[in-house]
Amino acid sequence: MSPSYYSQFPKFHVAVDCIIFGFEQGHLKVLLQKRPFEPHRGEWSLMGGFVKADEDIDDAAQRVLNQLTGLHDIYMKQVGAFGNVSRDTGNRVISVAYFALVNIERVNAELNHGNSAYWEDMEKLPPLLFDHKEMIQSALKKLRAMIGHMPISFQLLPKLFTLTQLQMLYEAILGQKIDKRNFRKRVSEMTFIEKTNQVDKLTSKRGAALYRFNVETFNQEPIFKL
Amino acid sequence: MSPSYYSQFPKFHVAVDCIIFGFEQGHLKVLLQKRPFEPHRGEWSLMGGFVKADEDIDDAAQRVLNQLTGLHDIYMKQVGAFGNVSRDTGNRVISVAYFALVNIERVNAELNHGNSAYWEDMEKLPPLLFDHKEMIQSALKKLRAMIGHMPISFQLLPKLFTLTQLQMLYEAILGQKIDKRNFRKRVSEMTFIEKTNQVDKLTSKRGAALYRFNVETFNQEPIFKL
DNA sequence: TCAAAAGTGTTAAGTTTACACCCATGA
DNA sequence: TCATGGGTGTAAACTTAACACTTTTGA
Numbered sequence: 001m002s003p004s005y006y007s008q009f010p011k012f013h014v015a016v017d018c019i020i021f022g023f024e025q026g027h028l029k030v031l032l033q034k035r036p037f038e039p040h041r042g043e044w045s046l047m048g049g050f051v052k053a054d055e056d057i058d059d060a061a062q063r064v065l066n067q068l069t070g071l072h073d074i075y076m077k078q079v080g081a082f083g084n085v086s087r088d089t090g091n092r093v094i095s096v097a098y099f100a101l102v103n104i105e106r107v108n109a110e111l112n113h114g115n116s117a118y119w120e121d122m123e124k125l126p127p128l129l130f131d132h133k134e135m136i137q138s139a140l141k142k143l144r145a146m147i148g149h150m151p152i153s154f155q156l157l158p159k160l161f162t163l164t165q166l167q168m169l170y171e172a173i174l175g176q177k178i179d180k181r182n183f184r185k186r187v188s189e190m191t192f193i194e195k196t197n198q199v200d201k202l203t204s205k206r207g208a209a210l211y212r213f214n215v216e217t218f219n220q221e222p223i224f225k226l
Numbered sequence: 227m228s229p230s231y232y233s234q235f236p237k238f239h240v241a242v243d244c245i246i247f248g249f250e251q252g253h254l255k256v257l258l259q260k261r262p263f264e265p266h267r268g269e270w271s272l273m274g275g276f277v278k279a280d281e282d283i284d285d286a287a288q289r290v291l292n293q294l295t296g297l298h299d300i301y302m303k304q305v306g307a308f309g310n311v312s313r314d315t316g317n318r319v320i321s322v323a324y325f326a327l328v329n330i331e332r333v334n335a336e337l338n339h340g341n342s343a344y345w346e347d348m349e350k351l352p353p354l355l356f357d358h359k360e361m362i363q364s365a366l367k368k369l370r371a372m373i374g375h376m377p378i379s380f381q382l383l384p385k386l387f388t389l390t391q392l393q394m395l396y397e398a399i400l401g402q403k404i405d406k407r408n409f410r411k412r413v414s415e416m417t418f419i420e421k422t423n424q425v426d427k428l429t430s431k432r433g434a435a436l437y438r439f440n441v442e443t444f445n446q447e448p449i450f451k452l
Numbered sequence: 453t454c455a456a457a458a459g460t461g462t463t464a465a466g467t468t469t470a471c472a473c474c475c476a477t478g479a
Numbered sequence: 480t481c482a483t484g485g486g487t488g489t490a491a492a493c494t495t496a497a498c499a500c501t502t503t504t505g506a
Contacts, residue, residue, distance in 0.1 A: 006276075010278065180486085181486090203483095204477080431506080433504080469491085475484105476483100
């Protein structure tokens with residue numbers, strides 16, 4: 001081993017930035033933070049953190065997510081590395097963006113507020129620090145490309161959900177209306193989206209059947225098309 | 227500006243690794259290098275390089291590509307950041323992988339050999355350093371997802387090409403056979419894939435019509451479906 | 453004259469889209 | 480009783496997939 005060849009090269013701060021998506025009342029949300037340190041203290045930004053010396057970058061993303069939400073073992077997908085020289089005006093930082101999909105009800109609201117973090121509507125994002133808006137757009141693009149093939153969107157919903165909720169979620173992510181009958185037809189072809197005998201009466205007088213995503217059934221026939 | 231908050235955090239070597247795809251005689255190839263420095267000198271690896279202090283990571287990828295091929299201004303797509311603690315056994319290095327598609331005829335073979343780099347068949351890759359095989363697999367996956375929607379595959383071919391060559395290219399990238407008539411029907415719907423009046427007689431006695439990708443026509447109607 | 457690659461259309465199957473009314477219930 | 484959201488099926492348009500023979504020409 002000769003690390004001396006490496007040592008002639010410069011080193012960089014490496015950070016992770018987390019795009020944490022949630023879904024509430026028909027709207028796709030992102031968890032944004034009022035930056036708690038200089039430079040740019042108080043401006044809206046993604047929640048980020050520097051990678052530690054003995055930490056995988058994927059683990060750093062999990063750690064940051066956990067700090068902000070209290071959640072563990074959440075599926076996170078890397079969006080990519082952002083490494084322009086002047087992207088961070090404080091100092092050079094190369095940042096790797098990750099996104100996660102979480103159920104807002106399960107996140108620890110006190111942790112959020114302790115970090116000055118709030119759920120903001122994707123349709124009216126405030127101005128954001130550095131290239132954070134670009135990171136969010138890339139994450140959304142990746143998410144859109146994925147939701148049709150992988151059952152990840154369920155992470156955004158409660159365990160039990162109505163088909164109207166599920167449809168609104170897809171509409172919010174894709175940014176377009178979906179035909180109700182076509183959507184429900186496709187859902188009914190997926191046996192791992194199970195109807196329960198419970199009913200939600202919060203949004204209608206008649207009540208809507210509650211459904212559940214069954215992981216075991218999905219593992220037996222992991223074919224997902226929405 | 228207060229960079230002092232940042233300075234408490236560790237710094238890392240950041241590298242770029244380039245997956246350079248080529249296409250020759252019906253086979254998808256990658257440019258691999260016998261590593262010219264320790265540790266692991268002489269083992270097969272991707273061509274990489276450390277990011278410089280005042281260099282965007284995208285530019286670092288272009289620089290490395292240029293060093294190895296002599297080519298400029300080649301479209302490169304980021305594959306992602308690879309940042310496990312122990313991925314590089316020499317020292318911790320966080321690496322960002324990029325892929326490029328090049329026409330083998332246009333790369334400078336002397337530069338290749340000066341860098342101990344050779345075109346290796348994607349179907350029989352040698353054992354590779356670190357996580358480089360994983361990088362190649364991710365790059366191929368991304369490439370497969372892209373070639374149906376973007377006319378990037380033409381980068382791999384000479385300016386003039388036959389439809390058989392184009393089809394073999396798609397088959398090599400996708401790893402599956404394509405029906406000739408269906409393929410040619412789809413090609414004929416894309417007016418920016420133009421038939422020239424030139425003929426290639428290298429692979430058949432009858433001769434095959436040579437085609438060209440017309441950028442201007444594509445820009446007018448940038449709808450690509452293969 | 454024949455081997456080898458180029459070139460050429462049609463049909464069936466499957467997928468996607470468009471579309472409108474009745475149901476159950478609480479206020 | 481009526482306003483509100485829940486629930487349901489069919490037909491046309493479009494896309495994809497399967498399939499086999501003729502042409503040209505140099506050796």
